[in-house]
Amino acid sequence: MGETLLHQFKTIGRDLFLSGLVTSHAGNMSARIADNLIITRHGSMLGNLGNADFVETTIQSPNPADQQASFELPVHRAIYEQTAALAVIHSHPAHATALSMLCDAITPPDQEASYLLGTIPVIEANLIVVSKEAVTLVPAALQEAKVVVLRGHGCFSVGRSLEEAFHWTSVLEHSCRIAFLLRQR
Amino acid sequence: MGETLLHQFKTIGRDLFLSGLVTSHAGNMSARIADNLIITRHGSMLGNLGNADFVETTIQSPNPADQQASFELPVHRAIYEQTAALAVIHSHPAHATALSMLCDAITPPDQEASYLLGTIPVIEANLIVVSKEAVTLVPAALQEAKVVVLRGHGCFSVGRSLEEAFHWTSVLEHSCRIAFLLRQR
Amino acid sequence: MGETLLHQFKTIGRDLFLSGLVTSHAGNMSARIADNLIITRHGSMLGNLGNADFVETTIQSPNPADQQASFELPVHRAIYEQTAALAVIHSHPAHATALSMLCDAITPPDQEASYLLGTIPVIEANLIVVSKEAVTLVPAALQEAKVVVLRGHGCFSVGRSLEEAFHWTSVLEHSCRIAFLLRQR
Amino acid sequence: MGETLLHQFKTIGRDLFLSGLVTSHAGNMSARIADNLIITRHGSMLGNLGNADFVETTIQSPNPADQQASFELPVHRAIYEQTAALAVIHSHPAHATALSMLCDAITPPDQEASYLLGTIPVIEANLIVVSKEAVTLVPAALQEAKVVVLRGHGCFSVGRSLEEAFHWTSVLEHSCRIAFLLRQR
Numbered sequence: 001m002g003e004t005l006l007h008q009f010k011t012i013g014r015d016l017f018l019s020g021l022v023t024s025h026a027g028n029m030s031a032r033i034a035d036n037l038i039i040t041r042h043g044s045m046l047g048n049l050g051n052a053d054f055v056e057t058t059i060q061s062p063n064p065a066d067q068q069a070s071f072e073l074p075v076h077r078a079i080y081e082q083t084a085a086l087a088v089i090h091s092h093p094a095h096a097t098a099l100s101m102l103c104d105a106i107t108p109p110d111q112e113a114s115y116l117l118g119t120i121p122v123i124e125a126n127l128i129v130v131s132k133e134a135v136t137l138v139p140a141a142l143q144e145a146k147v148v149v150l151r152g153h154g155c156f157s158v159g160r161s162l163e164e165a166f167h168w169t170s171v172l173e174h175s176c177r178i179a180f181l182l183r184q185r
Numbered sequence: 186m187g188e189t190l191l192h193q194f195k196t197i198g199r200d201l202f203l204s205g206l207v208t209s210h211a212g213n214m215s216a217r218i219a220d221n222l223i224i225t226r227h228g229s230m231l232g233n234l235g236n237a238d239f240v241e242t243t244i245q246s247p248n249p250a251d252q253q254a255s256f257e258l259p260v261h262r263a264i265y266e267q268t269a270a271l272a273v274i275h276s277h278p279a280h281a282t283a284l285s286m287l288c289d290a291i292t293p294p295d296q297e298a299s300y301l302l303g304t305i306p307v308i309e310a311n312l313i314v315v316s317k318e319a320v321t322l323v324p325a326a327l328q329e330a331k332v333v334v335l336r337g338h339g340c341f342s343v344g345r346s347l348e349e350a351f352h353w354t355s356v357l358e359h360s361c362r363i364a365f366l367l368r369q370r
Numbered sequence: 371m372g373e374t375l376l377h378q379f380k381t382i383g384r385d386l387f388l389s390g391l392v393t394s395h396a397g398n399m400s401a402r403i404a405d406n407l408i409i410t411r412h413g414s415m416l417g418n419l420g421n422a423d424f425v426e427t428t429i430q431s432p433n434p435a436d437q438q439a440s441f442e443l444p445v446h447r448a449i450y451e452q453t454a455a456l457a458v459i460h461s462h463p464a465h466a467t468a469l470s471m472l473c474d475a476i477t478p479p480d481q482e483a484s485y486l487l488g489t490i491p492v493i494e495a496n497l498i499v500v501s502k503e504a505v506t507l508v509p510a511a512l513q514e515a516k517v518v519v520l521r522g523h524g525c526f527s528v529g530r531s532l533e534e535a536f537h538w539t540s541v542l543e544h545s546c547r548i549a550f551l552l553r554q555r
Numbered sequence: 556m557g558e559t560l561l562h563q564f565k566t567i568g569r570d571l572f573l574s575g576l577v578t579s580h581a582g583n584m585s586a587r588i589a590d591n592l593i594i595t596r597h598g599s600m601l602g603n604l605g606n607a608d609f610v611e612t613t614i615q616s617p618n619p620a621d622q623q624a625s626f627e628l629p630v631h632r633a634i635y636e637q638t639a640a641l642a643v644i645h646s647h648p649a650h651a652t653a654l655s656m657l658c659d660a661i662t663p664p665d666q667e668a669s670y671l672l673g674t675i676p677v678i679e680a681n682l683i684v685v686s687k688e689a690v691t692l693v694p695a696a697l698q699e700a701k702v703v704v705l706r707g708h709g710c711f712s713v714g715r716s717l718e719e720a721f722h723w724t725s726v727l728e729h730s731c732r733i734a735f736l737l738r739q740r
Contacts, residue, residue: 181283
């Protein structure tokens with residue numbers, strides 16, 4: 001992996017943590033390079049990624065290195081197979097997760113998220129043991145949407161770069177924060 | 186741009202991000218130097234500004250460099266033309282944005298914001314595609330006020346320096362946070 | 371001022387900002403050294419204190435340097451004259467400020483703040499133009515209490531060191547955050 | 556203590572503070588090495604641990620150094636005696652503390668915390684003066700659970716490493732944050 005990409009993983013990972021989008025060990029990030037993908041190691045801390053916290057593998061074929069990768073590797077693979085994404089971020093933003101338990105799709109109340117994300121799909125899928133539903137429904141949703149929320153769990157964002165996937169995650173959570181302030185009425 | 190100004194852009198941009206006043210790619214900042222203005226590049230991350238994330242252009246005449254600038258450049262220009270501002274910050278604070286959807290002007294509940302900002306105007310204007318309303322109403326409001334909120338979008342603050350514009354943004358959001366705590370009753 | 375004290379001002383100032391206890395330019399800090407006091411400069415940013423952001427003056431006599439000092443210098447002086455404090459921090463924590471508008475004294479709901487701070491006095495005093503009430507009531511309250519809240523404004527904490535005054539501020543705000551969560555019922 | 560462990564104490568301590576899990580001087584951390592334990596010094600700031608902020612002592616026998624240790628040393632000792640823990644973190648997360656005052660056990664509303672932590676026990680024990688209840692009930696609860704909340708006070712987490720104990724603390728607070736958003740309805 002080049003220095004630039006490594007730096008992006010580390011700085012965006014740190015900012016995901018600092019802005020409360022992931023807990024200490026939650027979430028995972030990957031980037032596609034041609035037919036390969038680089039994904040964060042299982043159990044790594046996105047807010048403190050070290051040089052050894054990455055696994056390089058292929059998009060289509062299984063690989064011995066896969067065992068060290070984030071358990072959600074099958075979802076990342078499926079996304080790369082079925083969309084034009086070059087980067088994927090899975091995170092656990094509190095407001096988006098909570099809101100996903102109260103509605104079937106998220107309609108951003110603010111101008112920015114409404115314009116950038118439109119209505120955000122919410123899907124029902126077990127991600128604790130990576131389920132067939134997750135591997136099927138997440139990439140399907142991301143053919144249309146930039147970000148999808150798994151009810152009561154967290155979200156997957158895609159982009160042409162890690163920065164772009166971070167952008168959608170950040171905008172989603174900000175919008176859901178506003179939504180909860182407005183629900184307070 | 187001098188080293189001091191560059192440093193101000195970077196440190197204030199970082200603190201805007203760390204204090205939750207902008208999402209990863211939201212917002213923009215500019216400073217006036219005589220008849221020129223320096224503005225953050227379109228798509229830059231205020232929390233991680235690099236040396237290449239700035240565009241220098243003129244206040245009055247169009248310039249080829251403008252295409253790289255923040256899309257909200259026309260609003261910044263109009264502010265510099267119609268007010269004494271030497272710096273402008275556009276940000277998306279969550280509590281101020283939410284509160285702007287519930288009232289026609291923001292009356293700070295706390296002593297400090299009440300004294301520093303008085304009643305804060307809320308205007309209705311599309312900023313996604315920079316609208317005639319935004320270019321007209323924002324500078325008009327900023328002839329009287331230090332900060333103006335665009336309903337459901339975010340705010341523009343002005344000052345004699347980036348620090349001062351940051352001050353008004355920071356005080357506004359803090360006051361709106363207190364307002365929501367008091368609304369909780 | 372020695373290197374150690376300067377370092378304390380800077381790191382505690384930064385942490386006051388990062389934990390949301392002050393907005394960008396709010397608040398002030400001082401430390402007593404025998405009959406002198408060192409106080410942050412008017413308009414300084416506690417989150418980014420530079421070496422020139424301090425004023426050294428005397429506790430009892432006026433001094434030309436006073437004009438550069440925080441406008442709340444008279445309150446700091448009165449505290450040092452009437453209490454055993456060796457450090458004073460004035461900050462604007464959102465939850466404590468909001469709660470002070472809803473009660474006449476703050477009773478911490480959690481074990482830690484209850485033990486460390488007991489009931490926290492709330493006083494009514496204008497601090498925008500430093501008032502006779504502020505100069506009288508704040509030190510009077512701090513003869514008994516470690517921290518006092520000025521209704522709708524912010525708080526003053528005292529300690530044998532800046533670290534200790536930071537401790538009381540931090541515990542107060544944490545406790546008021548819990549209080550608002552419990553009020554949500 | 557080796558450099559790696561020292562680095563872990565410092566970075567995890569800083570992140571506990573930055574993510575709002577401890578106030579400036581609250582909480583304590585320890586790690587077991589064979590029959591010894593290293594614990595943070597009484598009065599240290601987890602967010603700014605220095606090289607001198609640690610006490611090394613034994614798990615079973617009293618030691619003169621104990622007087623410098625966190626007052627909650629007896630609870631840490633009892634945990635190491637009665638469980639397989641190799642690290643212990645005591646912190647004061649606001650949402651978990653508040654929620655512990657509203658229920659007798661915490662049932663995480665989100666998939667991740669539900670899977671990782673299950674139902675989280677809440678116990679009643681004075682920790683201000685380390686009580687017999689705390690020394691008895693905390694280790695007892697941690698024979699089954701990864702984290703236990705002391706009503707109205709804070710929590711103890713255990714792990715095979717400081718990182719792991721941080722993980723459970725971080726997940727607990729995130730889940731309680733979601734719980735309060737859902738209670739807002």
